[in-house]
Amino acid sequence: MRRLGSVQQKIPCVFLTEVKEEKSRKREFQQFQVVATENLNPVALEADVYSAFATEKLDGTCCYVTDYKGHPYLWARLDRKPNKQAEKRFKKYQHAHRSSKGFTWNVEDDFKMVPETWIPAHRVKHHNSHPVPDEHGHIPGWVPVEKDNKQYCWHSSVVDYESGSALVLRPKDDDAFLELAAVPLVKLREQTLELIGTNINGNPYGLGSKKQPIHCLVSHGSIRIRDPPPVDFQQLWAWFQENPEGRVEGIVWHCADGSLVKVHRHHLGLTWPEKETLFGGRPVVIRVDETSEEFNLSKDLFTSFSRINGQRFSRIRDVQFNPERIVHFDHPDVSPEVA
Known part of the structure; x- marks a missing residue:
């Protein structure tokens, strides 16, 4: 599959948007909604969205993945945000002008401190050697995920730096099913990925449980929309509402020039998550081989998956580490196995 664009910045909506003074469906404490109009965003038109590659937007x-201490490392998203005083000034300006255009930041004084290891995301503009905030008043960036940082414990659970591996969920055999595998970090270098699982964003895909939490990474752009709807407001709305393939959080279009545009169900006034998500219902096989000489069993999650290596599940939400479980697999091209 061709290499698709990485997610370094906030992705614009495929439609022009407007702000409604209604409580947000997406963010509990936000007293306004950003909704799509029926007009296509000029950015999408310029990038020829009609010829773009449509992929599922995952909720995580x-x-x-980029180098740190001379080795490929997993980095967590950390946007540098304004302090309380600057945030208040910014909101006041936005309310008065209905836009953030023309607002002046003092980057040295207006923003909260970040760890010394923090780096700005790609394409962040700079002025006088300082990164410039985006239209939302944030400076997108990254911090390396280290073993002893409790704030990023779920990130840390999906990587083993001693073996140089990460737990990745990816499509196999022309998307017939998914494979959860230990993938060398070096093969993921300069990619962005979505961390999903039990303790991430309310776990819309039903992975694991409190007793046995399950987390994994999914490379951005790897989960294609098999038969995407036309890029049209009404047809997209109907697809999300009526098509079984539309039980997804949203669509990200990867354009030929490297641009990314998206639509989220909330942009169209629709709810998320669905009770039964499309992704959570996909079949999966486990490929985490404990017999590999390079594999290090110091990670609980790696160890747990290695114990069910080769086991197949009819839905990823059914994955569990009970060795007595009989596994049923619905795909005709893959035989069922007994654990």
């Missing part, structure tokens, strides 16, 4: 938290 964004990660990045």
